[in-house]
Amino acid sequence: MANLQKICVFDLETDGVNPDLCSPVQIAAVMVDPLKLEIVKDSEFNITVKPLILEEKPEYVYSDSDVLDFHAKVKGSTKDQILESWKAYQKQEHGWNMFISYLEMYHIRSSGKKSCFTAPIAAGYNINRFDLRIIERLSQKYNNLNKEGRSSLFYPRDVIDIMNLVFYWFEGNSELKNYTLDNLRDYLGIDKEGAHDALKDVQDTANILIRFLKLHRSLSNKIKFKSSFIG
Amino acid sequence: MGKFFTFDCGCKFPVIGDNENFPRIDFSPKLSNINLNCEKTWDLISLGNTKGCFQLESRLGQTMARKLKPHNIEQLSGLISILRPGCLEAMRDGKSVSNHYIDKKNGLASIDYFHTALEPILKDTYSEMIYQEQAMSIAKELAGFNLKEADDLRKAIGKKQADKMAKVKEQFIIGSKNKGLINEQEAEQIFEWIEKSQRYLFNASHSISYAMNAYLSAYAKAHFPRVFFASYLRFAKDKIDPQQEIKELVRNAIEMDIEIRIPDFRNLNELFILKDKKIYFGLTDIKGVGNSVYKKIIDLVKDCDVNELSWSQTMSIVLLNINSIAAKAMISCGAFDYFKKNRSELLFEYEICSGLTKKELGSFNDYISVKPESGILDILRHIYDNTKLIKGRKEAINNYIQSMIRPPYSLVDKIEWLSDSENGLLGVGITCSKLDAYDVSSANCNCKTFKTSLIKDNIILVGEISNINITKTKNGKNPGLEMAFVTIEDQFGTLDTVVFFPEPFSQYRSYLFIGSILVFSGNRSKSKDGLIVEKCFNPVS
Numbered sequence: 001m002a003n004l005q006k007i008c009v010f011d012l013e014t015d016g017v018n019p020d021l022c023s024p025v026q027i028a029a030v031m032v033d034p035l036k037l038e039i040v041k042d043s044e045f046n047i048t049v050k051p052l053i054l055e056e057k058p059e060y061v062y063s064d065s066d067v068l069d070f071h072a073k074v075k076g077s078t079k080d081q082i083l084e085s086w087k088a089y090q091k092q093e094h095g096w097n098m099f100i101s102y103l104e105m106y107h108i109r110s111s112g113k114k115s116c117f118t119a120p121i122a123a124g125y126n127i128n129r130f131d132l133r134i135i136e137r138l139s140q141k142y143n144n145l146n147k148e149g150r151s152s153l154f155y156p157r158d159v160i161d162i163m164n165l166v167f168y169w170f171e172g173n174s175e176l177k178n179y180t181l182d183n184l185r186d187y188l189g190i191d192k193e194g195a196h197d198a199l200k201d202v203q204d205t206a207n208i209l210i211r212f213l214k215l216h217r218s219l220s221n222k223i224k225f226k227s228s229f230i231g
Numbered sequence: 232m233g234k235f236f237t238f239d240c241g242c243k244f245p246v247i248g249d250n251e252n253f254p255r256i257d258f259s260p261k262l263s264n265i266n267l268n269c270e271k272t273w274d275l276i277s278l279g280n281t282k283g284c285f286q287l288e289s290r291l292g293q294t295m296a297r298k299l300k301p302h303n304i305e306q307l308s309g310l311i312s313i314l315r316p317g318c319l320e321a322m323r324d325g326k327s328v329s330n331h332y333i334d335k336k337n338g339l340a341s342i343d344y345f346h347t348a349l350e351p352i353l354k355d356t357y358s359e360m361i362y363q364e365q366a367m368s369i370a371k372e373l374a375g376f377n378l379k380e381a382d383d384l385r386k387a388i389g390k391k392q393a394d395k396m397a398k399v400k401e402q403f404i405i406g407s408k409n410k411g412l413i414n415e416q417e418a419e420q421i422f423e424w425i426e427k428s429q430r431y432l433f434n435a436s437h438s439i440s441y442a443m444n445a446y447l448s449a450y451a452k453a454h455f456p457r458v459f460f461a462s463y464l465r466f467a468k469d470k471i472d473p474q475q476e477i478k479e480l481v482r483n484a485i486e487m488d489i490e491i492r493i494p495d496f497r498n499l500n501e502l503f504i505l506k507d508k509k510i511y512f513g514l515t516d517i518k519g520v521g522n523s524v525y526k527k528i529i530d531l532v533k534d535c536d537v538n539e540l541s542w543s544q545t546m547s548i549v550l551l552n553i554n555s556i557a558a559k560a561m562i563s564c565g566a567f568d569y570f571k572k573n574r575s576e577l578l579f580e581y582e583i584c585s586g587l588t589k590k591e592l593g594s595f596n597d598y599i600s601v602k603p604e605s606g607i608l609d610i611l612r613h614i615y616d617n618t619k620l621i622k623g624r625k626e627a628i629n630n631y632i633q634s635m636i637r638p639p640y641s642l643v644d645k646i647e648w649l650s651d652s653e654n655g656l657l658g659v660g661i662t663c664s665k666l667d668a669y670d671v672s673s674a675n676c677n678c679k680t681f682k683t684s685l686i687k688d689n690i691i692l693v694g695e696i697s698n699i700n701i702t703k704t705k706n707g708k709n710p711g712l713e714m715a716f717v718t719i720e721d722q723f724g725t726l727d728t729v730v731f732f733p734e735p736f737s738q739y740r741s742y743l744f745i746g747s748i749l750v751f752s753g754n755r756s757k758s759k760d761g762l763i764v765e766k767c768f769n770p771v772s
Contacts, residue, residue: 002744035747036772042641047634090630091623094586095639101582102640105575105648114655221741 005155006040006106007032008120009206011198012131015051015086016067019133023051025071025086027099028198030206031106031120037210037217039203045102046199049095054087074196096142103153116146122154125181125205128161162205165212181205238454240271258455262443265450272446273302275453278682279760282483283452283463285444286311290727297760299333305355306336308435308442312361317432332359345421348373348412362435363389366425373413373421374406388426396426460484460491461510464503468516474658477516479725481659484510486679486724493565493653493661496545497537501525512564518656519560524553542570542577543599543610546584551592555585563652565662574649576642580607583631587614591628594618608635664722665695665748669770673750679723681762690762692751693770694719694726699743704733715743717764719751728761739767 010029016022031043053060062068068079075082089095107118124131138144139151146152163179170176176187185192185204194200234246236256245257279297281287287296287310295314301307312318313329321328334340335357342358344350352368353360360366366388367381376384380402387395400422407418452459460480467476481491494512498504501522502513515525531549532540540548545567550558561567562577570577584607587595591614598613599605605613614620615628646668650660671693676684678694698718704710712733719726729751731739742749753764 002747004746035769040645042643042645045640047639090633091627094627094630094634097582097586098634098639101579105640108651 003034003121004108005034005158006108006120007034007123007160007209008103008106008154009123009202009209010045010127010131011124011201011205012134013071013196013198014067014134015053015062019130020137022067022134023053023092024049024095024134024138025051025089026198027095028202029099029102030199030202032123032206032210037213039206039210040106043106044199044203045099047095047098048085048089049092050089051086052092055091058087070196092138093142096138100144100153116152116154116156119153119155121158121160123160123162123205123209125201126161126163128159128164132159160209162209162212165209169212184208238271240269240453242266242269242271242454244454256455258451258458260447260450262447265447267304267446269450269453272450272453276301276307276446276449280452280483280487281445281449282479283459284448286314286441287445287449289314294760295329295333298758299336304439304442304446307445308438309336309356309361311441311445312433312435312438315433318359318361321427328359328361332357332361335359345424346373346413346417349421360425361432362438363432364435366432369421369425370403370406373410374403374418375410376403376406384425400426456484456487457489457505457508457510460487460489461503461505464510464516465513474518477658481661482720482725485722486682491661493568493657494561495569496549496561496566497569499529499532499537512657512661514561514566516657517557517560517564517566518658519556521557524557527553541599541603541605542567542572542580543595543605543607544603545570546581546607547592547596547599550581551584551587558585560656564656565649565653573642573644574652575644579638579642580635583607583611583635586627586631588624591618591620591624608632611635660722664720666693666721666770669693669748669772671750671770673770677723678719678721678726681726682724682760687755690751690753690755692719692721692726692729692762694721694729694749694751696743696745696747696749697725698727699745701736707732709733713737715740717743719749726762728756730756730761730763732763735764735766739764742767742769 008029008031012024013026014022015025026048029045031040033040068082071082072079103120106120107114122132135153136151139153144152166179166184177183182195190204235243236246237243247255247257276296277300279293281293281296292314295310299310301310309332313332318328335342344358349369352365352372363385367385370376370381370384384399387399403422404415404418407413408415464477464480467473467480470476484491490509492509492511494514494517498511500511500513501515503516504511514520515522528549531552558581559578562574562581565574567577594614595610598610611628611632615632646663647665649663650665653660653662674691674693676686676690676692681692696717697720700716701713704712704714714733714736715731717729719729748770749767750770751762751764752766753762756763
């Protein structure tokens with residue numbers, strides 16, 4: 001079986017750590033070509049989005065300042081500067097619509113009809129527990145749903161969470177202390193400059209995914225799976 | 232005496248009107264006066280270029296026409312008859328009656344009669360029994376059947392009535408014995424032969440009239456290919472799979488050097504049209520644009536000249552007033568390419584504009600009524616600066632402006648997207664092919680030139696797999712092994728005889744899936760119309 005579905009490696013930077021409550025402040029993505037196993041040229045998506053709470057209450061004060069601290073550290077600025085920049089970001093609905101338009105450009109169209117079954121496969125780092133939950137919530141909010149009432153943004157059958165792949169390959173490896181993307185970057189020797197910018201994160205994640213998929217394919221050709229449980 | 236337009240083949244048609252530069256030809260042939268010896272037409276049929284020709288348009292029809300190479304109506308009638316299950320399924324010496332007929336017609340097998348008494352009856356069909364009338368004549372000639380009895384024989388066989396069959400068989404054997412031309416054993420054998428091949432046979436009168444119609448359509452295709460394709464494409468919608476029909480017709484037209492164009496909104500044509508020697512898709516030939524949308528569009532533009540409309544006006548007058556599926560479909564397949572902007576960009580601007588409120592659209596329209604050539608960005612700035620908006624909308628317009636200035640994704644049209652969009656919406660890629668994204672310089676022919684060139688060995692072709700038929704070998708060193716017949720496509724045509732014999736098939740099977748773009752290298756098959764693959768690999772992008 002060959003996969004013709006594009007793989008969308010995406011990441012959301014958010015204003016909180018609870019996926020059921022937080023809002024994205026940045027949405028970034030790149031597409032991986034499943035046949036060539038490379039990042040599709042000019043396929044980057046990057047948009048900054050105003051947190052919903054600031055749309056509703058511009059003077060809102062974040063009680064959990066850890067998140068602001070984190071962003072300030074990453075961007076090398078102050079918490080106030082971060083907050084001010086967030087206020088200037090695009091409205092969530094607009095950012096979301098832009099993301100939908102972007103994803104539509106990468107549907108498989110040869111089959112004619114467009115549905116979640118022609119949509120790209122969702123991929124990313126720790127997306128099962130975090131990013132996809134936000135995607136599902138926003139899909140419900142903006143009514144981007146399939147017939148079953150679930151998000152229609154991505155191909156419903158497959159999800160590639162690179163964190164899972166890392167677990168399979170490194171579960172017995174004592175050198176990798178934990179499975180955070182930062183730790184993995186250190187371990188694999190990937191430059192951390194610009195880390196936690198969503199676009200840099202998806203590019204790194206996509207490159208790691210491509211490595212793993214190439215490795216899988218080269219091994220898969222050499223392994224005799226057929227009837228291997230017999231006898 | 233009227234003027235005539237004469238083709239190279241000698242066929243003449245009356246010219247209507249006096250314009251010598253653009254002669255209008257009166258093509259209203261009657262079967263009674265049509266030139267049945269037109270080499271151009273027979274060559275077209277013999278090349279298997281019979282897509283759209285009555286009775287011969289299936290893949291089987293095209294292949295058999297290429298194999299048989301008929302050059303008169305009798306042979307064409309024979310071709311139509313051997314395409315039927317009776318001849319295809321009746322096997323003798325491990326070969327179908329259809330193939331016996333082809334080989335004998337082409338001088339590749341000797342013409343032998345089961346009995347000399349059959350010669351006068353089967354002479355015209357190279358000793359093969361391919362018509363119902365022949366079985367009836369045999370019964371008449373050898374067993375002395377009268378016309379009624381012969382017809383009973385036909386009916387009994389056709390309807391598989393065992394009791395009647397037994398009765399007719401007995402009658403046939405007794406009749407043969409009485410007539411004395413053949414002995415009882417021969418009578419039994421001949422009856423069995425009739426029984427086997429007659430089950431689904433065609434009658435000659437029917438077959439000849441079909442052949443005349445097949446010739447007539449091939450004649451039209453050979454002499455007036457543009458009109459032929461434009462007409463057939465208009466009726467593709469009535470087929471079971473319209474998009475597949477369009478794809479096959481368009482591919483065939485391109486192979487015949489006919490220019491096919493994506494829809495052009497300015498033409499406002501509902502269906503395919505022939506304009507300036509080019510065939511244009513109609514607006515309703517776009518998936519997602521139905522008749523009701525088309526009527527609405529015509530109504531929306533009834534007071535204006537669409538050729539004079541700017542992009543912003545087209546957006547305001549047309550696109551924002553029809554459903555978004557139709558609007559996006561028209562943009563994505565290139566109906567507005569004449570604005571010389573990327574389709575991704577047009578689509579992006581449409582997405583932005585479709586977020587405007589009624590009030591904002593009013594402001595949009597006011598602005599373009601004064602400055603019709605304004606770009607969308609200018610219009611949005613005007614709305615932002617001059618329209619009284621609530622705070623949330625002001626911010627939204629500002630977001631649109633920011634996204635127009637710095638789009639969150641690239642608005643360059645990617646080859647794969649263009650090709651996929653056209654394939655999905657029109658049924659076929661016209662502007663480009665996915666292959667354009669690859670380096671195909673190593674290829675020494677393409678799907679079109681493969682059919683016409685004389686290269687035999689070391690053929691290198693690049694194509695996208697559109698169909699795979701996996702089967703098992705019947706003969707050869709290892710019967711029962713899997714092999715594949717693959718259909719590939721490129722921007723020049725289709726090749727449906729790319730063959731992977733068992734060894735290369737097992738080696739490359741992981742490469743073989745629909746949508747895969749590959750370089751195929753190998754040699755021409757003995758029958759000359761196929762490529763026997765030795766190697767295949769991914770092209771460099």
